[in-house]
Amino acid sequence: MKQTETEPITTAPIPTPPHGAHLAAPGEQSAPPAPAGWVPLFVLAALAVLLAVLAWITISSRSHASKELVIDTEENMVPTVSIIHPKRTPAQIQLELPGNITAFEEAPIYARVSGYLKHWFTDIGTHVVAGQPLAEIETPELDEELNQANAALAQANANLEIARISSERWQKLRVSDSVSQQDTDVRVATWHAREADVKAEEANVNRLKELTKFKTLAAPFPGIITIRTMDAGTLITAGSSREMFRLARIDPLRVYISLPQAYSQMVKTNDGATLTFSELPGQSFTGCVDRTAGAIDPISRTLLTEILVSNHDGKLFPGAHVMVRVNLATGVDPVVVPVNTLLFRNEKGVQVGLVDTNGSVRLADVTVGRDYGTTVEIVYGLSETDNIILNPSDSLEPGIKVRIAKAQPEAANPAHE
Numbered sequence: 001m002k003q004t005e006t007e008p009i010t011t012a013p014i015p016t017p018p019h020g021a022h023l024a025a026p027g028e029q030s031a032p033p034a035p036a037g038w039v040p041l042f043v044l045a046a047l048a049v050l051l052a053v054l055a056w057i058t059i060s061s062r063s064h065a066s067k068e069l070v071i072d073t074e075e076n077m078v079p080t081v082s083i084i085h086p087k088r089t090p091a092q093i094q095l096e097l098p099g100n101i102t103a104f105e106e107a108p109i110y111a112r113v114s115g116y117l118k119h120w121f122t123d124i125g126t127h128v129v130a131g132q133p134l135a136e137i138e139t140p141e142l143d144e145e146l147n148q149a150n151a152a153l154a155q156a157n158a159n160l161e162i163a164r165i166s167s168e169r170w171q172k173l174r175v176s177d178s179v180s181q182q183d184t185d186v187r188v189a190t191w192h193a194r195e196a197d198v199k200a201e202e203a204n205v206n207r208l209k210e211l212t213k214f215k216t217l218a219a220p221f222p223g224i225i226t227i228r229t230m231d232a233g234t235l236i237t238a239g240s241s242r243e244m245f246r247l248a249r250i251d252p253l254r255v256y257i258s259l260p261q262a263y264s265q266m267v268k269t270n271d272g273a274t275l276t277f278s279e280l281p282g283q284s285f286t287g288c289v290d291r292t293a294g295a296i297d298p299i300s301r302t303l304l305t306e307i308l309v310s311n312h313d314g315k316l317f318p319g320a321h322v323m324v325r326v327n328l329a330t331g332v333d334p335v336v337v338p339v340n341t342l343l344f345r346n347e348k349g350v351q352v353g354l355v356d357t358n359g360s361v362r363l364a365d366v367t368v369g370r371d372y373g374t375t376v377e378i379v380y381g382l383s384e385t386d387n388i389i390l391n392p393s394d395s396l397e398p399g400i401k402v403r404i405a406k407a408q409p410e411a412a413n414p415a416h417e
Contacts, residue, residue: 082391085387099307128222134219139212259292274287275322277316
């Protein structure tokens with residue numbers, strides 16, 4: 001019998017248990033797996049930790065925000081100010097002021113005697129020297145008065161001679177007791193009276209002779225004739241208020257300027273000055289301070305200052321307006337600040353607000369010098385290191401705390417464009 005061919009039998013591989021695991025005997029059932037309940041507990045714990053962290057972060061953030069709000073509120077209550085530093089200017093300053101030119105000497109020439117103008121020798125613009133004749137006056141009445149005085153003097157001399165002879169005779173007769181003492185004393189007294197009459201007549205003659213010298217008007221000092229008011233034949237009355245000539249000495253010339261009170265202590269004798277005229281462009285003239293009035297004008301608060309300037313060539317005229325630039329030594333270098341830093345208060349005058357190193361406000365009294373328009377000069381009360389508040393409010397008081405604003409770039413500042 002033929003044996004039937006069968007298919008090969010495959011057997012599944014037996015899994016190898018983990019190391020140390022218990023191998024069940026054939027026909028023995030394996031134990032069930034352990035329960036998985038620890039997984040939810042782990043998830044819950046992680047969620048709890050996460051919620052706690054979130055809560056802590058939220059509370060910390062709110063606390064930080066609250067602190068920042070308090071800080072911001074406190075900072076906003078502190079005013080913010082902008083500051084600048086004063087700029088130093090040179091110790092020697094040039095002050096330009098308007099001035100008036102006057103003659104070094106000027107005198108109106110009046111008639112001292114009455115009569116008629118016979119002839120004038122000088123006209124306006126004539127340069128004269130001291131003692132030079134200006135005009136001649138015809139004085140017929142004065143001439144007759146002088147003749148009369150001479151006659152009276154001769155008569156007084158004749159009376160004196162008669163009185164002298166009579167007095168001497170009576171004194172001789174008194175020795176022999178021929179005349180009384182009374183009559184002798186009368187004759188002697190009459191002699192002395194006639195002597196006094198002669199002296200009086202001599203004085204009158206001398207007076208009239210001196211008056212005749214004024215028939216010719218002469219220049220009292222060298223200068224130039226600036227006014228002539230009369231022509232030949234004009235009736236002249238002595239003592240009249242009408243001047244005949246005006247004489248001015250124009251070399252050197254006096255220039256008067258009104259120096260502001262703030263600079264009154266700086267001006268000194270022989271300080272240099274430069275004069276410029278609008279009608280003489282490109283030309284300047286030098287002078288020096290000669291003297292000051294020594295007192296401040298209570299109305300203008302200025303010090304009248306006199307400057308002498310040479311005028312050899314006669315280019316400068318008395319009465320002209322001139323701009324004078326004076327060189328003044330300040331002694332202390334002044335500073336310059338913008339005008340919007342000044343505080344004007346009735347009880348304190350001019351002040352500026354300063355910020356100290358600890359951020360406190362201090363008000364400083366200052367003395368204002370020159371005004372340049374947008375800036376002013378401070379001659380006393382400030383230094384270069386001071387922090388000056390720009391645009392201070394009227395309510396600014398000393399001692400308050402302020403915060404200094406950050407400086408803006410100069411390119412963004414329209415004032416520098």
